[in-house]
Amino acid sequence: MDRTRRRGTRLRLALAGAATIALLGPLAWLWQASLMPGAYSVMDMGYADYGGALTHVAGTSEHAEHSQHSQHSGHSAGHSAGHSAGHSAGHTGHGTPARSLTSLTADPDREADVAITLVARKQRFRLPTGRSVDGYTLNGTSPGPVIHATIGQLVQVRLVNESVPDGVTLHWHGVDVPGAADGVAGVTQDAVRVGGSFTYRFVAGQAGTFWYHSHQVSHEQVRRGLLGALVVAPARPPAGAVDVVALMHLYDGARTINGREGDVRTEARPGERVRVRVINTENGQTPVWVGGAPFRLAAVDGTDLHEPAPVRDTAVLVTAGGRADIEVTMPGDGSPVRVHVGGPTGVVLGSRSYDAPAVPRPAIALDLLSYGTPAPLGLDADRPDRRFDYEIGRRPGFLDGRPGVWWTINGHMFPDVPMFMVAEGDVVRVRIVNDSGEPHPMHLHGHHAVVLSRDGVRATGSPWWVDSLEVGAGETYEIAFVADNPGIWMDHCHNLPHATEGLVAHLMYEGVSTPFTVGGTAANEPE
């Protein structure tokens, strides 16, 4: 009697143990598999996606097999770190001579037209309105100084890290800089440690509104102030026009424009044309609208729109990381104009009076799909060399050992994400699908892409070139660009905490490799 009971108890314990192992075993395995190595190259991350071009380099069947295999193997960086040398050789060993990303620079013999040194510090500083902020500065201020250049000029910025413990970099958001100057820690350079420096050189090839920010521990360093504006003027700026930068950033929850809480006043005489360059440095979209005059949306993400018509009672939604140049012609009667940035405050334009009442946000938002008039795109998007899908989803799992509900790209969780492979000169078409339930401001480094359609509706307005595109929950965008800037480029969500949650992929040119690693002795941490 006793023995049978004991046997029954033992059997029961064994069953319970087995059930526990059956439950925890897979979880432990998934957890273990998600752990990232101490250092890894983004070249070894995830799996190569050739966008349907299987015979792109040498056209050998062997290569086709290789890419087929890569499409399906989908191993994580954690697994491939061990054979990284052989793996990267595979990427570069097909006819094209391997080029290190560090060789992709602006003409080293050319003298700089604009030269500036930016010194990064971790410090407590005061906003002009008196609020004390514990954050980071460039040359003692946050936002850092506005860098002005004229199209075609060579800009040279020496970044010195005086006291930022995690190290710093500067990324030139929206500028199609050479591959070595992109400023992404662990991809295009090592983070600049305290006492070190790094010099960025690039030609300002496009007139427009841009910004710069750290791409080392970026979700934290950008939030706490390591950023500034970059304005590239056209060769012949319009005479008699007023030009004002409105860089929007929140410090400890306080909304500021150019570091000031409340209104920024700018003098503009009646009849004068004013360009307000709104820069959204935040992680979420913000609306901009104008009270007191009609306005035109002159440019988006540093590219002028074609024949933008004047509008009123309409809001412009500025994507996180994106820019919108608002153009206002001052009323003849001298009344002031208020450009609202995200709320009741903003830029107040006036001469005699700055008493411009706040107006509520208009219900209508400007749809860029049909704003302005068409113009040639300069690329044939109907016959692309590569077609990629960038489907954003969400599912539970482990990210570097952390349990949670994380973002996925094409069904894969970081780091097992696609590496979008292109060759120089390719016309690339990307379908971005957002099934994740939350909007994502998608940012592609080093390129501008043109929006072809949203949810199947073709773009009929001005060519809409973006580097930061708000893809709302449930939306599908088709974009196209020319792969004309060799390098290894991040293609990520600019809601920067989302990037730390795995919403990061890369665009990689065949034959280009990087010597830098994420992690490692430089402690590179781009997200």
Add this chain to the structure above:
Amino acid sequence: MKVVYKVLASLVAAEVAVQAMMVVLGDAGLFKYVEQGGVIDKATAESGGIQFPEFFAFVVHGVNGMMVIPVIALLLLISSFFAKIPGAVKGAALVVLLVVVQVSLGLLGHQIPALGALHGLNALLLFSAAVHAARRGRGAANAEVSDPDRPGARVETVV
């Protein structure tokens, strides 16, 4: 193990109560902030800065809901394998299932607000299931106390 099972089940119920409190606290703080002229847009919501003091409640709700409660529910399921309570596994499995449904509804509610209503309803189901599981533990323990054949059970109940 019976005690562990009971405690974990009660913990799930308590956590669901905390979740309800937190989300309403956050909403109340948000509305008060707006009443006083504050403006919230996507940029402010995602800035990581604190616009109103009750903002922390949303953070607690998110971390609790997506990490802490699922972990407790999983531990409850494991403890149910060892707890000698009739129907323990069934009770724990129901809790786990409702947690999965709850997290899904919570996340989907961001896109389809109507699912947020079901999130609220499912919270009550989850709370009930957790309380029921905890009480099941107690009932079984009492039954065992009166079972003269198994004096060992008494010790466990005391602990």
